[in-house]
Amino acid sequence: MATVEHPQKTAWWNNAHNRALLFQILLAIGVSVFFAFIANNTIHNLEQRGISTGFAFLKQKAGFGILQHLIPYTENDTYGRTFIVGLLNTILVSVLGIICATIIGFIVGVARLSSNWLVSKLAGIYIETFRNLPLLLQIFFWYFAVLQALPSPRNSLHIGEKFFLNIRGVYLPNPIFEQGFGWVEGAFILAVLATIILKRWASKRQEQTGEQFPVLWTATGLILILPTIAYFATGGPISWEYPVLKGFNFQGGITIIPELAALLIALSVYTASLIAEIVRSGILSVSHGQTEAAEALGLRPGKTLRLVIIPQAMRVIIPQMTSQYLNLVKNSSLATAIGYPDLVAVFAGTTLNQTGQAIEVIAMTMAVYLTISLIISYFMNWYNARSQLRER
Amino acid sequence: MKKLSFIMVAVFFMISASLASASTLEEVQKRDVLQCGVSTGLPGFSNPDEKGNWTGLDVDACRAVAAAVLHDANKVKFIPLTAKERFTALQSGEIDILSRNTTWTLTRDTSLGLNFTHTDYYDGQGFMVSKKLGVKSAKELDGAAICIQAGTTTELNLADYFKQNNMKYQAVVFDTSDQSVKGFEAGRCDVLTSDQSQLYGLRIKLAKPEDAVVLPEIISKEPLGPVVRQGDDGWFNIVKWSMFAMINAEEMGVTSKNVDEMKKSTDPNIRRLLGLEGIKGKGMNLSDDWAYQIIKQVGNYGEMFERNVGLGSPLKIKRGLNALWNKGGIQYAPPIR
Numbered sequence: 209m210a211t212v213e214h215p216q217k218t219a220w221w222n223n224a225h226n227r228a229l230l231f232q233i234l235l236a237i238g239v240s241v242f243f244a245f246i247a248n249n250t251i252h253n254l255e256q257r258g259i260s261t262g263f264a265f266l267k268q269k270a271g272f273g274i275l276q277h278l279i280p281y282t283e284n285d286t287y288g289r290t291f292i293v294g295l296l297n298t299i300l301v302s303v304l305g306i307i308c309a310t311i312i313g314f315i316v317g318v319a320r321l322s323s324n325w326l327v328s329k330l331a332g333i334y335i336e337t338f339r340n341l342p343l344l345l346q347i348f349f350w351y352f353a354v355l356q357a358l359p360s361p362r363n364s365l366h367i368g369e370k371f372f373l374n375i376r377g378v379y380l381p382n383p384i385f386e387q388g389f390g391w392v393e394g395a396f397i398l399a400v401l402a403t404i405i406l407k408r409w410a411s412k413r414q415e416q417t418g419e420q421f422p423v424l425w426t427a428t429g430l431i432l433i434l435p436t437i438a439y440f441a442t443g444g445p446i447s448w449e450y451p452v453l454k455g456f457n458f459q460g461g462i463t464i465i466p467e468l469a470a471l472l473i474a475l476s477v478y479t480a481s482l483i484a485e486i487v488r489s490g491i492l493s494v495s496h497g498q499t500e501a502a503e504a505l506g507l508r509p510g511k512t513l514r515l516v517i518i519p520q521a522m523r524v525i526i527p528q529m530t531s532q533y534l535n536l537v538k539n540s541s542l543a544t545a546i547g548y549p550d551l552v553a554v555f556a557g558t559t560l561n562q563t564g565q566a567i568e569v570i571a572m573t574m575a576v577y578l579t580i581s582l583i584i585s586y587f588m589n590w591y592n593a594r595s596q597l598r599e600r
Numbered sequence: 601m602k603k604l605s606f607i608m609v610a611v612f613f614m615i616s617a618s619l620a621s622a623s624t625l626e627e628v629q630k631r632d633v634l635q636c637g638v639s640t641g642l643p644g645f646s647n648p649d650e651k652g653n654w655t656g657l658d659v660d661a662c663r664a665v666a667a668a669v670l671h672d673a674n675k676v677k678f679i680p681l682t683a684k685e686r687f688t689a690l691q692s693g694e695i696d697i698l699s700r701n702t703t704w705t706l707t708r709d710t711s712l713g714l715n716f717t718h719t720d721y722y723d724g725q726g727f728m729v730s731k732k733l734g735v736k737s738a739k740e741l742d743g744a745a746i747c748i749q750a751g752t753t754t755e756l757n758l759a760d761y762f763k764q765n766n767m768k769y770q771a772v773v774f775d776t777s778d779q780s781v782k783g784f785e786a787g788r789c790d791v792l793t794s795d796q797s798q799l800y801g802l803r804i805k806l807a808k809p810e811d812a813v814v815l816p817e818i819i820s821k822e823p824l825g826p827v828v829r830q831g832d833d834g835w836f837n838i839v840k841w842s843m844f845a846m847i848n849a850e851e852m853g854v855t856s857k858n859v860d861e862m863k864k865s866t867d868p869n870i871r872r873l874l875g876l877e878g879i880k881g882k883g884m885n886l887s888d889d890w891a892y893q894i895i896k897q898v899g900n901y902g903e904m905f906e907r908n909v910g911l912g913s914p915l916k917i918k919r920g921l922n923a924l925w926n927k928g929g930i931q932y933a934p935p936i937r
């Protein structure tokens with residue numbers, strides 16, 4: 209038997225796999241060296257120019273006041289804490305903005321397609337107006353228009369002696385939870401759990417028998433009534449701290465500053481005008497045959513929209529929505545123009561200026577926006593994957 | 601724009617291998633125009649008039665340098681900066697001088713890579729309130745909402761002062777003085793605080809200036825003056841001595857009107873100032889008539905003061921601390937010899 213000659217062994221660097229690996233490693237080394245060089249050079253240059261470097265400043269005392277802080281903060285806290293305070297303020301306005309913009313956007317988007325001429329025209333005007341004006345202008349408009357319209361603290365608009373509205377903001381009673389409130393919370397959780405079970409049971413029953421059960425109404429009833437019963441059974445374990453006018457301003461209670469209100473309105477109204485267009489195009493992308501089929505099955509228009517059109521439109525809507533959400537978060541940094549203390553105003557503004565450590569501060573700030581953006585994209589991708597058509 | 605300039609600094613520090621070698625003086629002469637960082641608009645200090653010409657004390661400080669270096673006080677490009685942007689702009693080389701009512705502090709002088717040259721205005725922080733509040737003293741401001749500008753010493757002094765006096769306040773922080781003035785006018789805050797001279801300047805911007813009063817308290821020291829980059833001693837000297845020349849001129853009675861006549865003076869001090877004898881401009885690599893040009897084109901310190909913020913201006917600020925040392929103030933310049 210003739211022995212098969214083994215083909216000559218190729219040198220390891222001629223192996224395609226090894227070669228690719230080698231190039232990857234070389235590239236990685238190259239990139240690392242490049243960045244190390246840049247970092248080193250930067251530090252060297254800054255030091256040579258007598259500019260402080262490093263992150264030690266985060267532990268130093270900040271010494272300035274911040275208008276709105278979701279966690280306790282005083283002038284005695286550190287620059288590090290100003291970072292957290294600013295970050296939370298950014299997250300607050302972004303989350304509220306995303307919720308409001310989505311709600312308004314959906315309503316306007318659907319209204320734009322309404323067969324009612326007036327409704328659809330109004331929605332059209334809304335979209336064209338707010339989409340085409342620069343956002344910064346809108347922020348100024350809401351801020352100064354709102355400010356001009358509101359009375360001074362002494363002449364506040366009020367409901368009883370409990371709610372006040374003036375140029376310094378909205379003042380609400382602050383709930384103070386006393387002993388026994390745990391029961392109310394417990395009742396609420398119970399109601400939510402009951403709702404989930406009910407929903408499961410109702411879907412199953414509908415699948416098997418075709419009979420429908422009014423889940424929405426029952427759930428609303430449960431969630432409202434159970435905690436209320438618990439509240440009265442435990443003798444009303446909430447007391448309220450009311451705002452009172454002391455000297456120049458109201459003290460006590462919860463304050464919503466006008467800067468937050470103006471920024472939130474501007475961001476929501478503006479982004480909603482873009483979302484409305486996305487919703488409209490999403491709905492239009494669902495072929496008309498779907499509507500006809502739903503009608504043929506005897507579904508009423510509301511249900512057709514909710515059960516047939518929107519779920520299919522979502523596949524077109526969600527990816528575009530992601531970029532609107534990202535824009536909203538980034539646009540929230542315009543806060544600095546009207547004095548809302550967001551991350552950029554507080555940390556990349558005052559803290560940067562007082563410490564002079566531009567590179568460190570800006571790097572941290574950019575890292576935050578990057579992280580928030582990645583989280584949003586990640587979440588939206590997950591949601592998108594979930595709402596894709598499951599073909600059966 | 602602001603973000604861009606931050607990124608510019610970052611890139612600049614990353615790439616530049618060593619200190620830039622060309623001196624600021626050479627660069628300015630080659631460019632034939634001085635780049636001067638000023639405020640976005642503050643009457644008396646740096647403010648564009650209806651025709652877009654910049655006027656003010658800080659503006660004249662730059663014009664003096666341009667007169668000394670380029671023989672023409674008009675060869676200045678003014679670059680408006682907010683309080684937050686100003687140091688970055690200077691660090692990155694976007695401007696040659698920062699002359700923007702900037703307070704000289706230890707941190708700024710030692711950790712930003714910058715040098716303060718000389719105090720051209722001794723100031724202190726004050727408060728402005730609306731008359732109808734009936735407040736007579738800053739001690740009555742407990743609980744007040746206060747409009748301030750981001751990135752200023754004002755922010756820090758305010759916190760210190762209220763803490764020391766056991767008072768509370770709400771800081772409403774804006775980017776530019778225009779916005780803080782608007783906030784104050786709209787009633788968003790009870791108080792506007794800043795360097796006292798600037799309050800007089802900003803008061804003119806109000807629709808009804810007579811409705812606002814500046815309270816008597818001064819709660820801090822705010823020595824304001826031009827700033828340059830660290831590491832260019834020659835340029836530092838030029839900016840510093842341009843101001844000294846103006847102060848010396850006032851002391852010797854040399855003005856923009858009589859400077860030509862004064863050339864005939866036999867007083868050796870005046871002759872040295874006008875470059876007729878002595879070291880002249882050599883040490884600074886300037887022409888011999890550098891100080892003459894400043895005085896001829898911009899005037900002496902007193903003229904500059906009166907014209908911009910003093911009795912000849914809408915601000916009507918008295919000389920006070922800014923009078924010469926032999927007239928009850930603390931403006932004092934080393935001798936020219």
Ligand SMILES: N[C@@H](CCC(=O)N[C@@H](CS)C(=O)NCC(=O)O)C(=O)O
Nearest residue numbers: 639640683702703752753776777794
């Ligand atoms: N001297 C203080 C304050 C400087 C400052 O920025 N003052 C405000 C007064 S409200 C100003 O000049 N604003 C003019 C502008 O916004 O450009 C400092 O150096 O930090």
